[in-house]
Amino acid sequence: MTETLLLAGTRKGLLLSRRRDGVWHNEPLALPMNAVYAVAVDTRGPVPRLFASATSEHWGPTVLHSDDLGATWSEPDHAPAVLPEDTGAALARIWQIQPGRPDERDVVYAGSEPAALFTSVDGGITFELVRSLWDHPHRPQWGAGAGGQAIHTILPHPRDPDRILIALSSGGCYRTYDGGQTWEAANQGVKVTFLPDPPQFPEFGQCVHKVAQDSADPERLYLQNHNGVYRSDDWGGRWTSIADGLPAEFGFSILADPHAADGAYVIPLVSDGFRFAPDFRCRVYGTRDAGASWSEIGAGLPGPGFYSLVLRDAFATDGASPAGLYFGTRDGSLYAGGADGWTEVANHLPDVLSVRAVVID
Numbered sequence: 001m002t003e004t005l006l007l008a009g010t011r012k013g014l015l016l017s018r019r020r021d022g023v024w025h026n027e028p029l030a031l032p033m034n035a036v037y038a039v040a041v042d043t044r045g046p047v048p049r050l051f052a053s054a055t056s057e058h059w060g061p062t063v064l065h066s067d068d069l070g071a072t073w074s075e076p077d078h079a080p081a082v083l084p085e086d087t088g089a090a091l092a093r094i095w096q097i098q099p100g101r102p103d104e105r106d107v108v109y110a111g112s113e114p115a116a117l118f119t120s121v122d123g124g125i126t127f128e129l130v131r132s133l134w135d136h137p138h139r140p141q142w143g144a145g146a147g148g149q150a151i152h153t154i155l156p157h158p159r160d161p162d163r164i165l166i167a168l169s170s171g172g173c174y175r176t177y178d179g180g181q182t183w184e185a186a187n188q189g190v191k192v193t194f195l196p197d198p199p200q201f202p203e204f205g206q207c208v209h210k211v212a213q214d215s216a217d218p219e220r221l222y223l224q225n226h227n228g229v230y231r232s233d234d235w236g237g238r239w240t241s242i243a244d245g246l247p248a249e250f251g252f253s254i255l256a257d258p259h260a261a262d263g264a265y266v267i268p269l270v271s272d273g274f275r276f277a278p279d280f281r282c283r284v285y286g287t288r289d290a291g292a293s294w295s296e297i298g299a300g301l302p303g304p305g306f307y308s309l310v311l312r313d314a315f316a317t318d319g320a321s322p323a324g325l326y327f328g329t330r331d332g333s334l335y336a337g338g339a340d341g342w343t344e345v346a347n348h349l350p351d352v353l354s355v356r357a358v359v360i361d
Helices: none
Strands: 003-010 013-020 023-026 035-042 049-056 060-066 093-099 108-113 116-120 150-156 164-169 172-176 208-213 221-225 229-232 239-241 250-256 264-269 284-287 295-297 315-317 325-328 334-338 341-346 352-360
Touching: 003 035, 003 049, 003 325, 003 334, 013 035, 013 334, 013 341, 023 341, 035 108, 049 093, 060 093, 093 150, 108 164, 116 150, 150 208, 164 208, 172 208, 221 250, 250 315, 315 352, 325 352, 334 352
Parallel strands: 035 093, 035 352, 208 250
Antiparallel strands: 003 013, 003 352, 013 023, 035 049, 049 060, 093 108, 108 116, 108 150, 150 164, 164 172, 208 221, 221 229, 229 239, 250 264, 264 284, 284 295, 315 325, 325 334, 334 341
């Protein structure tokens, strides 16, 4: 039986919801009293492996995995990711878990706060710091967004094992062409608006909120910035604005359609100083021409009177064709839908921090 599995990491645990025969079934909250900043689904094995980054106020951050679709969760008997003592820093939380390329079966990446990149070669059990990025000369000048200084986007190039692009707040995008030995800033054309009298287009220091990769052309990227929505056609070499046609250019999340070339989605907010949906109406906007035009996808969503917002990692697709869309809000609602309308899957959850979904045959 085909089912859709939806994972929603919240401020106080992990919700798993399963859609069978058109009906959503919500399970009791797993990993209670843990802030689940990142969830991931690794479909490279014979069964999907689920990941959850859980942060306990008492025990700190860890990474758990499940090989039985969330029925049970396993945690290593050691801290899976640790900043070496000589860094003088301690891991606050893991913001992103990203499976590697399809031909890198056991490679999993993690991004953390403070901004660090980790790599696992044992399927996400043990992670090692990517020292070359930590030692980058720009790092001491990276700032911290309102949510903290964090690597929140990790994009392994699907056709070139030596290329990875990462993004962080507040530092911008960085990319490697040599498997992580060296890294270069990739922010040309992305504006900084939140500092007093800064250079408008500095080499680095941008507060990038999220980056997504086009499903058909991996050189094409979509970026939601702290004020600004951008596209790059050369894998971050140069960015151009695609905000025209949107009601606002601020927001946190951006997605690429998993099957439609030139397809992407955003959830706008009015501005950094007024973090509400335009007209207080919850709306998703989609493009089918790489940002040349945008259309509203909002039937069934709340508003007017919607005062919440969607965080950067709380918006996901399920990989199906056509793709289902899923997002969670800071006031604890979880939605599933798309062009044909939306359904509220759950409400009264703690703040939704992260969302992922997968269709299972």
